[in-house]
Amino acid sequence: MRRVVAFIAIAALCLCVGLAGGFNKAHAGLTDALKKKASDKVQQKVEEKIDQSGSDTTKAEQPQGEAKEGEGQPAAKGKGGTATSEDMTLYTKYDFVPGDKVIFYDDLAGEEIGEFPSRWKLDQGVFEVAKQGNENYIMCTDKGWIRPKLAAGPLPPKYTVEMEFYAKGPEHKGHWFHIIWVDAEDNEIANFQMEDNEHTALSVNDKQLANKILPAEVSAGKHTMRVMATTSTIKCYIDQERVANVPAVEGFAPVGFKVEMDPWKDEADNPMLIRAFRFAEGGKTLRQQLDEAGKIVTHGILFDSGSAKIKAESYRTLADIGQLLTDDPKLRLSIEGHTDSDGAEDYNLKLSQDRANAVKTYLQDTYKVDPARLEAKGWGESKPIDTNATAEGKANNRRVELVKLGPQKP
Numbered sequence: 001m002r003r004v005v006a007f008i009a010i011a012a013l014c015l016c017v018g019l020a021g022g023f024n025k026a027h028a029g030l031t032d033a034l035k036k037k038a039s040d041k042v043q044q045k046v047e048e049k050i051d052q053s054g055s056d057t058t059k060a061e062q063p064q065g066e067a068k069e070g071e072g073q074p075a076a077k078g079k080g081g082t083a084t085s086e087d088m089t090l091y092t093k094y095d096f097v098p099g100d101k102v103i104f105y106d107d108l109a110g111e112e113i114g115e116f117p118s119r120w121k122l123d124q125g126v127f128e129v130a131k132q133g134n135e136n137y138i139m140c141t142d143k144g145w146i147r148p149k150l151a152a153g154p155l156p157p158k159y160t161v162e163m164e165f166y167a168k169g170p171e172h173k174g175h176w177f178h179i180i181w182v183d184a185e186d187n188e189i190a191n192f193q194m195e196d197n198e199h200t201a202l203s204v205n206d207k208q209l210a211n212k213i214l215p216a217e218v219s220a221g222k223h224t225m226r227v228m229a230t231t232s233t234i235k236c237y238i239d240q241e242r243v244a245n246v247p248a249v250e251g252f253a254p255v256g257f258k259v260e261m262d263p264w265k266d267e268a269d270n271p272m273l274i275r276a277f278r279f280a281e282g283g284k285t286l287r288q289q290l291d292e293a294g295k296i297v298t299h300g301i302l303f304d305s306g307s308a309k310i311k312a313e314s315y316r317t318l319a320d321i322g323q324l325l326t327d328d329p330k331l332r333l334s335i336e337g338h339t340d341s342d343g344a345e346d347y348n349l350k351l352s353q354d355r356a357n358a359v360k361t362y363l364q365d366t367y368k369v370d371p372a373r374l375e376a377k378g379w380g381e382s383k384p385i386d387t388n389a390t391a392e393g394k395a396n397n398r399r400v401e402l403v404k405l406g407p408q409k410p
Contacts, residue, residue, distance in 0.1 A: 024109035047287030062288020065345070080155045081354060083311060084358040091315035096226050097300050099280025100397040101159040104148045107276045108136035109391070119391075120146045130271065132166060138274035145180075147258035148277060152184075155254050161227040163259065166273035169220035170197055175272050179225060180255035189254060191234050192244070194225055202236050202244035204252060209243035210236070222275075230282075240312070278395065280351070286320050296321070296402040297385070299395070301359060308354035310362060321402065322367035330404035333357045334375040340394035342383045353378025359400060372408055 106119045111129040117138050125144010129136055163280060165177050173196040181190035190204045197217040200211040218238070226237040231252075236244035257279070263272035267304035280299070283289075289296045291317070300317030303310060310318070325331055337352030337359075356376035363369050387393035 001185065065388060082362075084361045085172070085306070085314075086309060086312040088312045088315045091240045091312050093242070094313070095242070096160070096228050096235070096237050096238070097244060097316050097320070098162065098280045098311075099156075099158070100283040100299055101281040102151055102278065102299070102392045103156075103281055104277065104279040105391045105395040106148065107391070108138065111136050117146075119149050121149055122146055125261070125373075129259075130273065132271075132273055135275060137166065137271075137275045140263055140274075141270045143260075143262040143264065145260050147182075147259050148257065148279065150254055150279070155229075155256075156379070157282040158230045160229070160278075160280050160282060161225075161257065162276070162278040163225045163227065163274055164222050164276040166222055166271075167197055167220060168267075168277070170192055170217035172267060172270045173197055174258075174263065174267065175270075176262040176264065177225065177274065178260035178262075179227060180258050180260055181252075182251055182256050182258060183330050184255050188234045189252065190234075194238060199245040200236070200238060202234065202246065204234070204249050205245070209246050209249075212243045213239060214241055214243070221402075228282075288335065290324070290402075290404055294404045297399055299399050301355075301400045303355055306351065310355075310358055312405045318362060318366070319348050322363055322369075325363065325369050325373065326367060328394050330377075330407070332373045332408060334377055334403040335363075336376075336380045336401045336403060338383055338385075338395040338399050338401065340395060341384070341388040342394065345380060349378055349382075351382035352380045353380070355400070375405065404407060 001276060018377075030042075074107070104258060106117070108129055111117055113129055113131055113136070115129055116127060117129055120127075120138070123145035125140060126142040127138055127140050127144060127146055130139035131137070131176050161179060162388060163177075165175075167175070175197075176193065176195040179192045183189050190202070191199075192202050194200055198211050198214045200210070200214065201208055223239050224237075228235045228237075232248055234244065234246040234249060235242060259274065259277070261272055261274065284292070286298070288295050298317055298321075301310060301314045321333075325333070335356045337354075337356040339348040339352050341348075353376070356378050360371075360374045360376040363373055363374060381397070383387070384393075384397045386396035387397070
C-alpha cells in the first residue's frame, strides 16, 4: 500500500511540474529522490524478460555477409518502394549524410551477455549487455552515464553521431535518452534528448535552442538519434524527422561524448536499450571528391545485413548523386560495392554485386539516367580501405564507391 501511495504522490507531483514548467523537464523535473527504485527487483524482472524474448542464435543461423547498421531488423515498410529500394516518401526532406571516416563504431557484436560493454567507460549507473531478438544491446536498469572509449581531443571540424534505441511502442513511456557533449574539463556543454517516445530538445551551454514534439510517437521497434555538426552548426534528427537546426553556436568546444539513460518508469517487460553507436568524421563534398580523386567514397547508401535492398535512409546521398548526374550529362560512373571480411568470400562478392546493381537501377529509374552512363561492379571484401580487425575498420570497408569513367566509346 505504501508503494501505491508513493507512486500516486510521484505521479501527482510529475503532473504539477509538467503543468508549471512545460516540456523542459530533462534535468529540472523529477528529483533523484522521487525516482528512487527497487533496482534489484526490477533488474531481475527485466533480465528474466530479456532471457525469455531473446535467443542465443548461433553464427551458423545468422545471415552470412558483413554486419551492417540496422542488422537483424526487418526492412521498413512503406506504401511504396520497389524491388531494389524501400519507400523513401518520408525521407524527401531528410538531409542527413553520415560522415565518411568512422572514428568509433560499436554494435556490441561479440560481447558477452550480462557483462558491462567492453568498449565503453562507466560514469555511474547499472549497465550490461543484453540480447533482444538476435542483436546485442546495452541495457540500463537504473539512471546513469556511459561514454565510448575515445581519445581525448577536439572533435573534427565536421562530424556525425548516430545511436540506435529501442522503443516498445507509444503506450510505453518513461525512457529518456541523451547524447551529451563534454568539454576538456568534462563539463556537460550540450545535450540532445529524446524523452517519452515523442519529446525532443537540444540545449547548448545551458540554453535550450530547440524543443520539438514529434508528429507521432515512435512505434514499437528500433529507432535512431542522429547528429550532423560542424564547429558552429548542429542538426539533430529522430529517424527521418529533423528536430533541431542550429545555424550558429559560439564558445562551443567539445572534446567527446557520453550517453545518459534514465528508465525512470519501471516496467519489467520494457527494458531500456541502445546499440550501434557510430561517430564519424565528415569530409569533402561529392563533387570535391570526384574532381580531386576521380571517385566518390560514400557510407550513406545503406542496406540491411545480407540484403541488396536500399534502405530509405539513403535518400539524401542518392539524391546528391542523382543531382551530379543531372547537372553533368557527360558524367559516367562505375558503381562499385564493397564489404568487410565477415562471411564467406563468394557470398560477399555476390552481395556487393547485387547492391551495386540496385544502386544503378535506382539512379536509372529515379533520375532517368541513360544506362550507358552507368556500370555496376561488386568487389566483395577484396579491396579494403581499412583494417578488418576492428569494428571501425569494418565499418569503413562497408561502402559504395562511384568511380569516374572515361567518355563512352562510339
